[in-house]
Amino acid sequence: MKLAVDAMGGDNAPAEIILGAIQAVKKYPCEIVLVGDENKIRDVLKEEPDWENLPLTIKHADEIITMGEHPADAVRNKKNSSIVVATQMVKSGECDAVLSAGSTGASAAAAQLILKRIHGIGRPAIATPIPTSKGVTLMLDSGANVDSKPEHLVQNGIMGALYVEHVFGKKNPRVGLLNIGEEETKGNEQAKETYQILKNMTTINFAGNAEGRDITEGDFDVVICDGFVGNVVLKFGEGLAMTILKLIKEAIEDGGVTAKLGALLLMPTLNNLGKRLDVSEYGGAPLLGVNGYCVISHGRSDAKTICSAIGAANDYVHSNILEHIKAALDTELLATGDKG
Amino acid sequence: MKLAVDAMGGDNAPAEIILGAIQAVKKYPCEIVLVGDENKIRDVLKEEPDWENLPLTIKHADEIITMGEHPADAVRNKKNSSIVVATQMVKSGECDAVLSAGSTGASAAAAQLILKRIHGIGRPAIATPIPTSKGVTLMLDSGANVDSKPEHLVQNGIMGALYVEHVFGKKNPRVGLLNIGEEETKGNEQAKETYQILKNMTTINFAGNAEGRDITEGDFDVVICDGFVGNVVLKFGEGLAMTILKLIKEAIEDGGVTAKLGALLLMPTLNNLGKRLDVSEYGGAPLLGVNGYCVISHGRSDAKTICSAIGAANDYVHSNILEHIKAALDTELLATGDKG
Numbered sequence: 001m002k003l004a005v006d007a008m009g010g011d012n013a014p015a016e017i018i019l020g021a022i023q024a025v026k027k028y029p030c031e032i033v034l035v036g037d038e039n040k041i042r043d044v045l046k047e048e049p050d051w052e053n054l055p056l057t058i059k060h061a062d063e064i065i066t067m068g069e070h071p072a073d074a075v076r077n078k079k080n081s082s083i084v085v086a087t088q089m090v091k092s093g094e095c096d097a098v099l100s101a102g103s104t105g106a107s108a109a110a111a112q113l114i115l116k117r118i119h120g121i122g123r124p125a126i127a128t129p130i131p132t133s134k135g136v137t138l139m140l141d142s143g144a145n146v147d148s149k150p151e152h153l154v155q156n157g158i159m160g161a162l163y164v165e166h167v168f169g170k171k172n173p174r175v176g177l178l179n180i181g182e183e184e185t186k187g188n189e190q191a192k193e194t195y196q197i198l199k200n201m202t203t204i205n206f207a208g209n210a211e212g213r214d215i216t217e218g219d220f221d222v223v224i225c226d227g228f229v230g231n232v233v234l235k236f237g238e239g240l241a242m243t244i245l246k247l248i249k250e251a252i253e254d255g256g257v258t259a260k261l262g263a264l265l266l267m268p269t270l271n272n273l274g275k276r277l278d279v280s281e282y283g284g285a286p287l288l289g290v291n292g293y294c295v296i297s298h299g300r301s302d303a304k305t306i307c308s309a310i311g312a313a314n315d316y317v318h319s320n321i322l323e324h325i326k327a328a329l330d331t332e333l334l335a336t337g338d339k340g
Numbered sequence: 341m342k343l344a345v346d347a348m349g350g351d352n353a354p355a356e357i358i359l360g361a362i363q364a365v366k367k368y369p370c371e372i373v374l375v376g377d378e379n380k381i382r383d384v385l386k387e388e389p390d391w392e393n394l395p396l397t398i399k400h401a402d403e404i405i406t407m408g409e410h411p412a413d414a415v416r417n418k419k420n421s422s423i424v425v426a427t428q429m430v431k432s433g434e435c436d437a438v439l440s441a442g443s444t445g446a447s448a449a450a451a452q453l454i455l456k457r458i459h460g461i462g463r464p465a466i467a468t469p470i471p472t473s474k475g476v477t478l479m480l481d482s483g484a485n486v487d488s489k490p491e492h493l494v495q496n497g498i499m500g501a502l503y504v505e506h507v508f509g510k511k512n513p514r515v516g517l518l519n520i521g522e523e524e525t526k527g528n529e530q531a532k533e534t535y536q537i538l539k540n541m542t543t544i545n546f547a548g549n550a551e552g553r554d555i556t557e558g559d560f561d562v563v564i565c566d567g568f569v570g571n572v573v574l575k576f577g578e579g580l581a582m583t584i585l586k587l588i589k590e591a592i593e594d595g596g597v598t599a600k601l602g603a604l605l606l607m608p609t610l611n612n613l614g615k616r617l618d619v620s621e622y623g624g625a626p627l628l629g630v631n632g633y634c635v636i637s638h639g640r641s642d643a644k645t646i647c648s649a650i651g652a653a654n655d656y657v658h659s660n661i662l663e664h665i666k667a668a669l670d671t672e673l674l675a676t677g678d679k680g
Contacts, residue, residue, distance in 0.1 A: 237554030262605025
């Protein structure tokens with residue numbers, strides 16, 4: 001797999017992005033093109049004197065899209081920005097996939113404008129793996145689109161189920177609709193209409209409404225929702241986990257010698273658990289629904305997260321999921337009489 | 341304060357509800373009417389032989405509204421259900437407030453149909469206190485209504501700010517709009533329109549958009565949102581906290597003698613922290629926007645939670661918040677030219 005990595009995107013770019021890429025080319029069978037300001041990239045690469053012997057190359061791009069910019073406008077106007085150049089390399093066939101930890105909006109806009117949507121997909125979705133007590137649940141959309149129509153949520157269900165099947169290797173995944181109650185009459189208009197479409201579908205294993213607490217229970221393999229709700233939930237989860245951790249640390253600090261000794265003895269166990277729950281172990285989230293492989297990483301990604309994300313991108317590309325999604329969509333369109 | 345308690349509502353009703361009421365009348369200056377099946381209530385009261393010397397009475401109601409029923413239909417049809425009878429006691433002036441741990445939908449429907457909405461409020465909202473790293477944030481609406489219009493969210497802001505000021509005693513509370521980004525251009529149509537109204541208001545201290553992770557950071561005193569999003573967030577938080585706890589316990593079980601000893605030493609510290617984060621310490625959530633004091637408790641409430649909720653109801657009634665909300669709404673309506 002040949003991957004275009006946006007070296008300039010993310011809070012810790014370019015250093016952590018590049019160090020993550022170096023780790024990844026040593027760990028996974030892949031070739032990486034670092035896209036961005038060549039001088040800045042070379043500066044970081046000095047830390048790895050032999051880098052030219054690694055499957056790493058540089059593609060210069062002198063513009064950067066920042067977090068505050070309007071994504072679609074910025075993608076249209078900054079043709080030489082690292083994310084646009086990296087995405088163009090997938091479009092031209094030079095690379096198999098693109099990865100960025102920069103503005104999520106800009107990554108999604110570049111993918112939509114340059115790679116275009118898959119025929120039959122109204123809106124692409126970000127599919128985020130969430131650690132649960134039983135494994136991983138894929139939640140989508142976690143922020144690519146808001147005010148989605150029921151058919152967009154249904155498309156999220158189709159894409160999410162195929163992803164779980166072909167990338168995570170789980171057959172017949174259980175798909176849940178994020179809602180505020182179990183009964184099919186519950187929820188807002190969007191959820192109620194979506195339920196009615198899903199319950200009659202035979203192509204996905206619809207397992208009913210998933211309430212907020214079901215996400216981490218792990219009884220659903222895929223949870224589908226509007227990007228507004230998904231994004232709020234994801235960031236709330238991050239914040240809650242960080243707050244709990246912070247309060248535990250403070251409590252231990254204030255807890256005297258006994259508490260500190262207890263914490264010390266418990267540390268290896270908690271570190272192992274932390275590793276299992278650490279989202280950075282899962283790396284990036286794929287943007288599903290565009291004509292190409294695009295992976296979005298967290299803005300706060302460090303080298304380890306980027307390395308994991310590249311590993312995930314590797315599995316993603318090798319799963320050939322794009323072709324599976326296209327085939328499934330063609331079947332759906334055929335069934336609904338749209339030959340478009 | 342005289343409180344009508346729905347003795348039949350909740351997963352642990354009637355026993356835990358009644359035991360909680362007994363604890364509360366001993367702890368707070370209040371009088372309680374237990375509403376529900378008299379025989380079943382008397383059965384539980386046997387555990388407290390001297391109960392007739394406590395400020396406790398029984399009001400018989402022989403019907404129950406269950407979780408699966410359509411809330412408004414059930415309230416209309418089951419005139420003698422515990423929640424309807426309890427709410428009627430507030431309407432008639434016999435009681436100052438009503439509390440239930442039964443179907444949230446039924447409590448909210450009974451309050452709306454019997455007590456009616458405050459003039460100027462389009463939709464009542466459930467205001468849930470969420471523990472944060474700095475104290476408590478009030479989130480509303482957490483599930484009374486979905487598909488809210490921007491003006492409903494604005495009304496949530498007005499009511500939430502008054503609640504924090506008059507019940508929690510915090511002056512000039514910071515109000516945030518739950519959204520997927522800080523910038524005012526971010527979000528779905530509902531959030532973008534709400535932002536435009538809020539930013540021009542002088543009656544509340546609008547502090548901008550709050551992202552999911554800001555809820556537990558504690559930088560906002562009030563976070564307003566649609567009931568669909570609020571309910572999902574609340575249940576997700578519950579699920580996540582329970583999952584983390586479960587995984588920590590499992591990790592300790594598997595961690596051998598060292599981990600178990602560490603856990604033992606750390607236990608008192610973690611128990612203190614757990615108590616601070618325990619939502620049952622906060623008891624119930626008020627339904628704001630109706631003409632009367634109505635408190636909704638978690639379906640899984642035990643006696644301790646019910647006792648705390650009764651304490652919260654006591655503060656709530658004594659705050660005279662209803663009159664403050666009415667006065668603020670009249671000012672808003674006057675300002676916007678609606679004299680209705």
